[in-house]
Amino acid sequence: MRLYYVLDSRINLRITCGQLCKQLNLGIEIVIPQSLTADRQIINPRLDMLPDYPFERVRGLLDHLPAPGNLEPVALSLGEPQHPYPDFVGEILHANRHLYGKYPPVAGTPDFRRAVADWLNRRYDLPDGMVRADDHIAPCAGTREALFRTAFLAVPPKKAGKQPVVLMPNPFYQCYAGAAVAAGAEPIFVNTLAENGFLPDFAGLDEGILARTALVYFCTPGNPQGAVADLAYLEALVALSRQYDFTLVVDECYAEIYNGDPPPGTLQACAGDGDLSGVLVFHSLSKRSNVAGLRSGFVAGDGELITLFRRLSEYGGSPTPLPVFAAATALWQDEEHVVANRALYREKFDLAERILSNRFGFYRPDGGFFLWLDVGNGEAATRELWTQAAIRVLPGSYLTAEDGIGDNPGDRYIRVAMVHDYAVMEDALARIAQTL
Numbered sequence: 001m002r003l004y005y006v007l008d009s010r011i012n013l014r015i016t017c018g019q020l021c022k023q024l025n026l027g028i029e030i031v032i033p034q035s036l037t038a039d040r041q042i043i044n045p046r047l048d049m050l051p052d053y054p055f056e057r058v059r060g061l062l063d064h065l066p067a068p069g070n071l072e073p074v075a076l077s078l079g080e081p082q083h084p085y086p087d088f089v090g091e092i093l094h095a096n097r098h099l100y101g102k103y104p105p106v107a108g109t110p111d112f113r114r115a116v117a118d119w120l121n122r123r124y125d126l127p128d129g130m131v132r133a134d135d136h137i138a139p140c141a142g143t144r145e146a147l148f149r150t151a152f153l154a155v156p157p158k159k160a161g162k163q164p165v166v167l168m169p170n171p172f173y174q175c176y177a178g179a180a181v182a183a184g185a186e187p188i189f190v191n192t193l194a195e196n197g198f199l200p201d202f203a204g205l206d207e208g209i210l211a212r213t214a215l216v217y218f219c220t221p222g223n224p225q226g227a228v229a230d231l232a233y234l235e236a237l238v239a240l241s242r243q244y245d246f247t248l249v250v251d252e253c254y255a256e257i258y259n260g261d262p263p264p265g266t267l268q269a270c271a272g273d274g275d276l277s278g279v280l281v282f283h284s285l286s287k288r289s290n291v292a293g294l295r296s297g298f299v300a301g302d303g304e305l306i307t308l309f310r311r312l313s314e315y316g317g318s319p320t321p322l323p324v325f326a327a328a329t330a331l332w333q334d335e336e337h338v339v340a341n342r343a344l345y346r347e348k349f350d351l352a353e354r355i356l357s358n359r360f361g362f363y364r365p366d367g368g369f370f371l372w373l374d375v376g377n378g379e380a381a382t383r384e385l386w387t388q389a390a391i392r393v394l395p396g397s398y399l400t401a402e403d404g405i406g407d408n409p410g411d412r413y414i415r416v417a418m419v420h421d422y423a424v425m426e427d428a429l430a431r432i433a434q435t436l
């Protein structure tokens, strides 16, 4: 008998695969990725703490199960926008193709930095001179790697004489946990539940944990629940970062996809005294402009941290090609496609509201492009949707860690990425409503 190894949602991140094998002394062949076994001498044993990435786990859950042959499969598991991106992207890349032969500058081009600074100032109405193109902005090749790398500049060997802590919401973008673990910190997951508006209460944590906190990852609008932190929440979080002297990383990559008013940004929360110390915000073109494959984003904030970030980039970063900088510059200068993009998402959330409202705890998220549906058992619903409706979604528990008392706040949920066009989503949402 062959048992495919899928990390159970109730298994805590702290249980290594080696321990798991010993616990499962069942006399059956367990197929697990070799590199994750404790038997093999991997160089950094901390990486054993990381379960397979959620998309790998979905493949493990579904790939061996047949989907109905008469239905076109639809992948709603991946947050990869399928809306068109502006034609000028291709034109600019083509016009600048002679620059692919050059190593690009790690700090980006002056035009790129200026376009980003102008966008930040416009979007968040920042005080003059608070965010300066050359001092407070660094480009990145998509934000995932940059978020990950930030842990290496923000996590010291010890904080308050002990192992440092990295805090993050639960559910969380998986990169945060990977970064915390790889940088030698203890990841602590702070539940974001419906009853607290899906916002983590970092300030309510134990004093001992806050004293050890070196870095906080926070995301607004959040993935997957789409909660938007208001300015008061962000100001309190900035104040907490100063009180406990930790780096505050706010992932704002969904900032331009929203339902009502534009979500406030963390730089606005610093505008009172203009002090950016300890604060970094991350923005990406992947969601704003539908160019996930272009790999372009930026980090902005504390000048000293930006200098360190660039220094780390010099050693181990992946610089953005010059033609990409040219296209990215034009994208940050253009709002028309962003407005049109947002309108497409709004139409699809209207649709979801019509098809799903009053079911699965449906609510219309303030931002982002996910539905977070309470289906009772997320893994079972994911299997059912695949085998009966050829729809792939993500079980909520693949984005969450157990809380301290053994419950997993994602168990009941599925995440549905509203990334396809209207017609595909209309068909897919109807299939979800019929199946569950």
Ligand SMILES: Cc1ncc(COP(=O)(O)O)c(C=O)c1O
Binding pocket: 079, 141, 142, 143, 144, 145, 173, 219, 223, 251, 253, 283, 284, 285, 286, 292, 296, 297
């Ligand atoms: C919350 C969150 N942050 C960051 C990213 C990374 O996006 P990118 O690396 O394309 O900029 C994603 C991508 O899905 C995300 O969902």
